[in-house]
Amino acid sequence: MLTEKYNQYSFILDRTARRVKQFAQTAFAQNNFDLTVDQWTVMRTLHETAAMTNRELAEMCGKDQPTLTRIIDLLIKKGLVERASHPSDRRCLTLQLTESGTTKINQIAPKVAAFRMQAWENLSDEDFTHFVRILDTIYTNLTNKDE
Amino acid sequence: MLTEKYNQYSFILDRTARRVKQFAQTAFAQNNFDLTVDQWTVMRTLHETAAMTNRELAEMCGKDQPTLTRIIDLLIKKGLVERASHPSDRRCLTLQLTESGTTKINQIAPKVAAFRMQAWENLSDEDFTHFVRILDTIYTNLTNKDE
């Protein structure tokens, strides 16, 4: 492979990821969701698998623990999530959506799914398959195997 | 297209972009480059096309102006870049690498290109073509056409 040819992949990847997030964030604002995209990701994960610890939730959201702690702080301020103590391990916390949080998720989830689709205009199912395979391969290639 | 199937593309994209940046940043640290990945991107762009204004450079780097201003501030602190006044428009500034900055770019550019390649193990030239096409299409799909 020619080295020069691949010099730009990082730029393209970064640029596209930021555009996707920005596009979603603008849609969130226009619909008065009063959430950031990342806060929504956390709530959505918590909705699918309730009562996780901070560490488990961070893992599932693809975020590190400090970042997740701060996002949870903001969601608690908004009354959408609550922390409870873990029954058997006093180091852990159990996180779950409040009733208000569950209501919110159910309200906005279909809308989010709808405008997310706009990214895939002019692209095929096969492209989606390529997309997942290539990006996951890159991710794996750059992940430390010692873990 | 099935909506559910595409719910995760944003997650994959974001996760991969962060991994790529993190991988590069770790390599930078191990080689004592004393630069962030974004600072390197700015320097590299400035090296290829010298004497740009803040706005032009931001555009080429895919960053917004406030972000670029702050990155340039840091690079100036390190003595790698300098701001000069624009000859014909007093609103503008002309940015360029210092001699020290040019030396640094030439020293580290080959190393960066080398470890960047690690992302593409187990992937083909055809995959790279798919990658560029798909991500650029997504970017275009989500870019406001009114500009």
Added chain:
DNA sequence: TACAAATAGTTGTTATGCTAACGGAAAAAT
């Protein structure tokens, strides 16, 4: 010419990503 609109760069604010470090608690080792 005078005034309104647009442009360039900066600064402020909030949120996130990453690393390091810290305190409390549990697990492992001796």
Added chain:
DNA sequence: ATTTTTCCGTTAGCATAACAACTATTTGTA
């Protein structure tokens, strides 16, 4: 049983991303 190690969550510090607001300057227009 005590010590050491590991683990969990949080906090702190720095850099970046996005947006709004501000100053200075230039351009467009009446």
